[in-house]
Amino acid sequence: MTETFTPPTRFAVPGRIEVSAQAATSWQTATITEIRPETPRAATVRLAVPVWAGHVPGQHLMLRLTAEDGYAAQRHYSIASAPDDSGHIELTLDHVAGGEVSGWFHTVARPGDRVEVRGPLSGFFAWPGDRPALLIGAGSGVVPLMSMVRHHRARGLDVPLRLLVSARSPEELIYAREYGAETTPVFTRSAPTGLPVGRMSAAHVAPLLAERPPGGWEAYVCGSNGFAEHASRLLVAAGQPVDRIRIERFG
Amino acid sequence: MHVTRGFTGRPRVHNPGLPPGQYDAGDDWPVLSAEVTPDLAAEEWTFRIDGLVAEPRSWTWDEAHALPASVYEGDIHCVTSWSKFGVRFGGVSLDAFWDAVGPLESATHVVAYSHTGYTTNLPLADLRGGRAWIAWEYDDRPLAPEHGGPARLLVPHLYFWKSAKWIAGLRVLDHDEPGFWERNGYHDRGNPWEEQRYSGD
Numbered sequence: 001m002t003e004t005f006t007p008p009t010r011f012a013v014p015g016r017i018e019v020s021a022q023a024a025t026s027w028q029t030a031t032i033t034e035i036r037p038e039t040p041r042a043a044t045v046r047l048a049v050p051v052w053a054g055h056v057p058g059q060h061l062m063l064r065l066t067a068e069d070g071y072a073a074q075r076h077y078s079i080a081s082a083p084d085d086s087g088h089i090e091l092t093l094d095h096v097a098g099g100e101v102s103g104w105f106h107t108v109a110r111p112g113d114r115v116e117v118r119g120p121l122s123g124f125f126a127w128p129g130d131r132p133a134l135l136i137g138a139g140s141g142v143v144p145l146m147s148m149v150r151h152h153r154a155r156g157l158d159v160p161l162r163l164l165v166s167a168r169s170p171e172e173l174i175y176a177r178e179y180g181a182e183t184t185p186v187f188t189r190s191a192p193t194g195l196p197v198g199r200m201s202a203a204h205v206a207p208l209l210a211e212r213p214p215g216g217w218e219a220y221v222c223g224s225n226g227f228a229e230h231a232s233r234l235l236v237a238a239g240q241p242v243d244r245i246r247i248e249r250f251g
Numbered sequence: 252m253h254v255t256r257g258f259t260g261r262p263r264v265h266n267p268g269l270p271p272g273q274y275d276a277g278d279d280w281p282v283l284s285a286e287v288t289p290d291l292a293a294e295e296w297t298f299r300i301d302g303l304v305a306e307p308r309s310w311t312w313d314e315a316h317a318l319p320a321s322v323y324e325g326d327i328h329c330v331t332s333w334s335k336f337g338v339r340f341g342g343v344s345l346d347a348f349w350d351a352v353g354p355l356e357s358a359t360h361v362v363a364y365s366h367t368g369y370t371t372n373l374p375l376a377d378l379r380g381g382r383a384w385i386a387w388e389y390d391d392r393p394l395a396p397e398h399g400g401p402a403r404l405l406v407p408h409l410y411f412w413k414s415a416k417w418i419a420g421l422r423v424l425d426h427d428e429p430g431f432w433e434r435n436g437y438h439d440r441g442n443p444w445e446e447q448r449y450s451g452d
Contacts, residue, residue, distance in 0.1 A: 005302075005422045009368035011286050025451035029253050062448075065255040072252070073260050074272055076331055100261045108257040116253055121449065123435045124285055225282040229397065232287040242287050243368065249283050 011243035025118065027064065032113045033088065035105070038174045042140055044080060044092045045105060049117060054083050057147035058126040058220065058248075061119030063091070065101055075101045078143040078222070078248070079120065082150035092174060094140045125248045127220065129157050134208055134217035134240070136231045138166035138200075139174075141223030144248065146175050148220070149182065160213045166200050166227065202234055209238040216241070222248040268326055269334055270443035276333035282397045283331060285431075286367045289417055293393075293401040296366070298348075298385060302423035305353035309420075312401065315385065318347040323384055323405060328443040330410040340405050341388030345378050348385070360427045363404050365417040371430035373406065373413055374440070375423065382408055385418060410441035410448070 034046035055061075057079075064074040081090035095106040127133050127148045135145040142165045152161045163183040167173035169190040179185070186204055191197045208217075219240050221231045228249045236242055261274075269275060293312045301307035321344040328334045354375060361378055364370045377383065384405040387394050394400035399416030406413045412432050433439055438447040446452060 005362045005364075005370075005424065005428055007362075007364040007368050007370050008419070009364075009366065011368040025449060065258045065260070066252055067258050067260045068254050069263075070252070071260045071263060072272065073258075073274070074332055104255070104258050113256050114253055115255055118449075121436055122432075124431075225397065228282075229288060236287060242289075245287050247285055247287065250281070 009243070011245075027116045027118045029114050030117045032109055032111050032115065034111060035109060038092055039172050041095050041172065042092055042174050043095075043106060044090050045109070046088055046090050047115070047117070048088050050087075052087060052089060053120070054085075055079050055089070055120035055147075056123070056126040056128050057082060057151040058144045059120035059122060059147075060125075060144065061089075061091075061117050061121060063101070064116040064118075065104055066116070073100050076121070078147070080143045080146055082147055082154045084154070092140060092143045092146075125220065125222070125246050127151075127218070129155060129159065131218050132160040132213040132215065133162075134219045134235075135161070135163045136165075136200075136205075136219065136221045136235070137163070138223035138227040138231070139168075139172075141221075141227065141248070141250070142174055144222055145220060146178070149178075152182075153180075160217075162208050162217075164200065164204055164208065166223070200231060200234065202237060205231075205234045205238045209235075209240060216244065219245040220248075221245060223250065225249045268336060270328055271446050272448075273328055273332055273334040273443065276335050279333070280335060280398065281329065281331070281333060283329065283412075284369075284397070284416060286369060288396050289367050291366055291396070291401060291417055293387075296401045297420075298402065298418060299420035300348055300352045300423065301420070302361075303355040303358040303425055304423050305355060306351070308352060310348075315343060315402070318343040321347075321384060323386070323407060325407055327407050327411050327414075330412055330437065330441065330443075330448050334443075339390055340384060340386040340394075341391065342384045342386035342402065342405065344381060345383040345385065346381060349379060354423055357425045358423045360424045362422045362424065362428055362430060363413075363415045364419050364422065365415050366419045367417055369415055369417075369431050371413050371415050372428055372433055372439070373409070374427075377406060377409060377413075377440075378421070382406065408442075410438075410443055412437065413441050 030047040030049045066072045080092045096102045166186040299309040323340045386405040387402040404415040404418045
């Protein structure tokens with residue numbers, strides 16, 4: 001045997017978690033128990049899953065819809081709910097223009113319908129709640145981050161956590177009523193009276209880096225590729241180590 | 252298989268080039284890297300092959316460009332379910348690099364690593380025989396940084412996470428060692444035609 005290979009550069013090594021190969025492999029049939037609107041374009045779907053091994057906040061699953069002729073469409077969706085023992089999980093889906101899967105959820109689905117899921121998947125964009133977390137999301141990129149916020153709250157964790165969330169307008173801010181002192185919203189098109197309108201900037205990121213806890217932040221960025229590129233550059237410019245930034249991009 | 256009530260899906264297109272569970276992304280080319288896109292100039296880029304080879308060596312941008320040019324025209328497939336048809340990458344076949352270093356008889360696997368620290372593992376056989384490239388052009392233009400420029404590994408017959416962006420080197424081994432996604436639940440080989448998405452598929 002040759003030696004174990006370690007790359008000369010490493011990133012986001014601490015905190016990666018093991019994934020259950022069995023959970024990742026098996027498809028199971030989940031039942032929709034609730035659908036509730038979050039914004040005009042996004043809705044939360046609550047699913048009863050027969051055997052849910054539990055997830056770590058930030059993880060996603062694969063979801064599959066099958067037509068009568070056997071045609072199947074599968075997509076990855078982040079899990080929005082915090083891990084609990086309810087046997088249920090929640091997803092929050094944007095209504096994508098022309099999207100065959102999100103379109104079905106937004107126009108056809110109702111409680112009692114059944115879909116197939118496998119997961120939870122991926123141990124990288126995951127936060128077990130063990131280290132200070134700086135979360136930056138835009139649009140429905142806030143979904144996996146909200147699982148972390150909810151977990152932080154549900155467990156009463158005292159490890160620092162901050163959320164910077166960008167939305168076009170107050171109406172399009174997903175989970176608007178749930179945010180607390182940990183969250184700073186940024187509005188890009190229209191804002192409530194008294195709040196500025198504009199893109200996320202160094203002025204939003206710098207104060208969070210200035211109040212970095214001992215040992216520093218683990219940063220999690222989620223959104224479109226354009227947003228992820230922008231936000232990750234802001235973080236690096238503000239002094240966040242590049243190897244402690246985890247990114248999940250839509251696609 | 253469970254039929255979903257009221258689900259019809261998009262119009263069926265017979266496309267023998269589409270692996271199971273994939274859809275045609277059309278003109279889109281999603282970016283899915285898990286790390287910050289590095290600020291890496293072509294002049295700073297280097298590529299190294301070492302481990303179980305007769306003559307380990309490194310190439311600069313200019314040295315790599317002195318090797319015979321080679322083009323891949325075909326399709327690429329991402330594990331997140333999109334496929335992209337009729338892409339055109341320009342670069343150098345990995346075979347030209349293998350000819351220079353000479354893999355040893357004992358070599359079986361490779362860990363490809365990026366300038367960011369990303370890693371992915373591949374059987375050596377998947378990187379030989381005209382099936383893998385170091386690519387620096389897309390559609391005859393320099394490869395964009397978010398897509399792995401200045402240069403990326405290109406192994407189009409496997410899911411695209413195997414085609415490491417910002418490629419820095421290949422370590423040749425006599426055993427298999429899981430890379431970044433492979434340690435995070437993804438399949439060891441990632442053959443889209445066998446739908447090898449996750450560990451255990």
